[in-house]
Amino acid sequence: MSAKDTPEPGRRGLLKATAVGAAGAAVLATPNVSRAQTVTLRFQSTWPQRDIFHEFAQDYVSRVNAMAGGRLRLELLAAGAVVGAFQLLDAVSSGTLDGGHGVSAYWFGKNKAFSLFGTTPPWFGDANQLLGWFYHGGGEALYKELLGDILKVNAVGFLSGPMPTQPLGWFKQPIERADQIRGLKYRTVGLAADLMNEMGAAVVSLPGGEIVPALERGVIDGAEFNNPSSDRVLGFPDVAKAYMIQSYHQKVESFEILFNKGRYESLPAELQAVIRHGAEAASAEMSWKLQDRYSRDLLEMSQRQGVQVRPTPRPVLEAQLQAWDRVIQRLEGDNSSPANGPFFKKVCDSQRDWCRRVGNFFLRYEASPVVSYNHFFARQG
Numbered sequence: 001m002s003a004k005d006t007p008e009p010g011r012r013g014l015l016k017a018t019a020v021g022a023a024g025a026a027v028l029a030t031p032n033v034s035r036a037q038t039v040t041l042r043f044q045s046t047w048p049q050r051d052i053f054h055e056f057a058q059d060y061v062s063r064v065n066a067m068a069g070g071r072l073r074l075e076l077l078a079a080g081a082v083v084g085a086f087q088l089l090d091a092v093s094s095g096t097l098d099g100g101h102g103v104s105a106y107w108f109g110k111n112k113a114f115s116l117f118g119t120t121p122p123w124f125g126d127a128n129q130l131l132g133w134f135y136h137g138g139g140e141a142l143y144k145e146l147l148g149d150i151l152k153v154n155a156v157g158f159l160s161g162p163m164p165t166q167p168l169g170w171f172k173q174p175i176e177r178a179d180q181i182r183g184l185k186y187r188t189v190g191l192a193a194d195l196m197n198e199m200g201a202a203v204v205s206l207p208g209g210e211i212v213p214a215l216e217r218g219v220i221d222g223a224e225f226n227n228p229s230s231d232r233v234l235g236f237p238d239v240a241k242a243y244m245i246q247s248y249h250q251k252v253e254s255f256e257i258l259f260n261k262g263r264y265e266s267l268p269a270e271l272q273a274v275i276r277h278g279a280e281a282a283s284a285e286m287s288w289k290l291q292d293r294y295s296r297d298l299l300e301m302s303q304r305q306g307v308q309v310r311p312t313p314r315p316v317l318e319a320q321l322q323a324w325d326r327v328i329q330r331l332e333g334d335n336s337s338p339a340n341g342p343f344f345k346k347v348c349d350s351q352r353d354w355c356r357r358v359g360n361f362f363l364r365y366e367a368s369p370v371v372s373y374n375h376f377f378a379r380q381g
Contacts, residue, residue: 039271040073041098041263046085046106048209049078052229052293053255056161057101059289060257060282067274072267074099085207092258093154099259104159105190106207110151111339112331115190116347117143117159121324122251123355125362127162130252131283134159137354142347150339154261160279161255161286164294168244168312169224170215170236175244175312178319187211187223191327192249198323208234215239224250227290228297237305246312248320254283 043061047053054076061074083091089107091097104118117139124130133139139159147153168175169188175181182200193203204220208230214220216239224247225231236243257279264272301307332348334341 038070038073039267040075041259042077042082043074043099043101044077044079044082044088044091044097045100046079046088046102046207048234050233051208052233052290053101053208053226054078056255056282056286056289059285060101060160060278063281063285064274064278067278068271072271072274079207079209085209089153089155089258092260095154095260095263097260098263099257102256102258103189103253104157104256105192105253108190108193111146111343112191112194113146113344113347115192116344116351117146118256119190119192119250119253120351121191121328121348122248122321123352123359124252125355125359127164127252127254128287129355129358129362130254131159131162132358133351133354134254137358138350139347139354142350146343150343155258156261156264157256157258158276158279159254160257160283162283163226163253163255164290165245166226166247166250166253167224167231168247168249168316169222170231170240171222171242171244172240174242174308174310175222175316177313178316181316184222185220187214187220187225188249190250194327194331195249195320195323198327199319212236212239226253227294228301229290229293232297232301232305237301237307241306241308243301243307243309244312245309246317248317248324255286 043057045054045057047057058076061076064072064074079085082097085102086106088097088100088102089110092100105115107114117134120130124133130139134143143157143159147155147157169186178199181196184201185204186196186201187204187206188196189205193205196203204214206214206220206223208225211220211223211225212235215223215236222240223236225234225236231237231243257275259275264275267275298309302309328348332341332345334344
């Protein structure tokens with residue numbers, strides 16, 4: 001047979017062969033996809049359904065679910081759906097819940113150092129610097145030491161969501177002097193509880209959904225929760241009109257995202273990465289969203305709901321800083337066990353080293369926003 005008589009595969013033959021090969025590959029690949037089951041994790045927040053904080057928890061859940069491509073699904077529940085807000089860590093550790101969204105200050109009763117990973121002393125310039133310390137200044141290693149080595153908690157966690165300075169809170173009458181805090185029945189959490197006790201207040205720690213009813217009934221005289229959007233939807237303007245903003249009791253705070261350690265470690269590495277990096281993505285989105293929502297709600301309360309928004313007077317702020325000195329000294333000096341004073345001081349030393357360097361950088365480097373804001377927006381004459 002001559003060369004010209006030898007059959008050569010034509011274009012149709014090549015296409016047919018390619019199609020058959022592709023079909024064969026699809027037959028091999030499809031069963032792997034169809035057999036892959038979605039892992040569903042129950043994930044509870046510590047916030048009431050209507051609070052913007054629960055919305056922030058939903059933003060995190062939505063990002064994880066979208067990035068997981070159907071392989072992982074977080075099912076969000078509101079505070080109280082399975083356990084109360086203050087029981088979240090125990091529920092996650094035991095496996096009653098797979099994960100949750102809250103703040104580490106809520107576990108303050110287990111070890112006071114927990115608050116250093118949420119509501120710290122006001123040596124950080126802002127909460128973004130707290131997150132910087134956590135992820136780049138050694139904070140995450142200390143947090144893991146507290147969870148795993150000291151408390152033997154079966155959980156892993158990530159910090160997320162830098163919060164602006166929290167208000168001193170809501171009162172029937174404005175706070176004009178530090179001595180007005182003495183004897184005040186006041187709601188706060190974390191190290192802020194020690195601070196306000198140091199200033200003479202009688203502190204009551206309540207979860208978010210219980211604060212306004214307690215204020216309305218006179219169980220407490222004053223309270224803080226967190227921000228204008230949460231405060232407005234929880235009903236604070238209906239029971240008090242004096243809203244004292246600016247404070248050093250909780251100048252810096254961030255959210256904590258928790259997962260049961262065994263459940264988390266059983267996931268493939270790429271889904272563990274989705275959970276971790278989802279916290280970073282939600283952190284950025286929250287810091288942008290709150291700019292819009294908090295500013296609008298503060299104006300709504302002051303312009304339409306009769307709320308008197310007042311800055312906390314300078315003497316009260318100075319009294320807070322002096323009280324912080326005493327609280328820190330006392331807690332660092334608690335030598336009842338290595339898990340108390342020595343570890344507390346270890347975390348404080350790490351934070352002070354970071355804040356001394358990073359805070360100095362921003363104070364030296366940034367032009368004053370007050371000067372530029374007044375130039376463009378302050379009323380003239």
